[in-house]
Amino acid sequence: MTPDNDNKTLIALAEKFGESVIESKIDRGDAVAVIAPGAVHDIIAWLRDQHDFKMLADLCGVDYLPREPRFEVVYQLHAMGRGERIRLRVQLGGKAPEVATISDLYPVADWLERETWDMFGIVFDGHPNLKRILMYEPFEGHPLRRDYPIERRQPLIGPRN
Numbered sequence: 001m002t003p004d005n006d007n008k009t010l011i012a013l014a015e016k017f018g019e020s021v022i023e024s025k026i027d028r029g030d031a032v033a034v035i036a037p038g039a040v041h042d043i044i045a046w047l048r049d050q051h052d053f054k055m056l057a058d059l060c061g062v063d064y065l066p067r068e069p070r071f072e073v074v075y076q077l078h079a080m081g082r083g084e085r086i087r088l089r090v091q092l093g094g095k096a097p098e099v100a101t102i103s104d105l106y107p108v109a110d111w112l113e114r115e116t117w118d119m120f121g122i123v124f125d126g127h128p129n130l131k132r133i134l135m136y137e138p139f140e141g142h143p144l145r146r147d148y149p150i151e152r153r154q155p156l157i158g159p160r161n
Contacts, residue, residue, distance in 0.1 A: 009031050009051055009084065010024040010025075010033060010086075013043070016046065017043055020035055021033055021036075021043075030087055031086040032088075034089045037090050037092060037099050037100075040073075040088075040102065041100040044105055045105055047077055051079065052079045054078075056076070056078075057076040058075075058112070059112035059113065060112070060116060063120060063145050064146075065146040065147055069091040070094075071097040071120065071122055073090045074088070074090075099125065103124070114129070117142075118132050118134050119134065139155075140155070
């Protein structure tokens with residue numbers, strides 16, 4: 001896909017990864033690209049190594065229920081030397097959304113991916129320690145999913161004897 005703007009990073013991204021770049025645009029001054037789930041690791045590694053996006057500023061999940069694909073993982077990368085940002089969006093469908101980890105590329109992704117898994121149930125394949133980070137271990141479900149029953153009773157935890 002050829003971007004409909006003159007952002008050099010988006011143009012290079014489309015040239016390098018072709019059909020793995022589903023859509024690209026400039027939104028509020030930032031480059032934005034929707035990318036294929038299978039290309040996440042390769043694209044982010046390429047942006048880090050070839051285009052100086054050395055900082056992962058954020059990684060989060062979004063639930064668009066009832067829309068399909070239902071889930072999205074959003075990556076915010078920053079090239080500090082030139083003040084450029086890029087937002088990568090990865091759309092994931094189905095009951096068991098999954099995408100490759102980038103914790104080997106950015107150490108901070110370890111915690112951000114765990115938070116996204118904990119809250120949304122999005123699995124990061126290859127993550128070294130994907131376990132709860134905000135909720136307690138016996139907690140059932142993922143509380144930021146739009147279909148999570150807010151009146152649901154959870155197992156109670158108390159002091160250990």
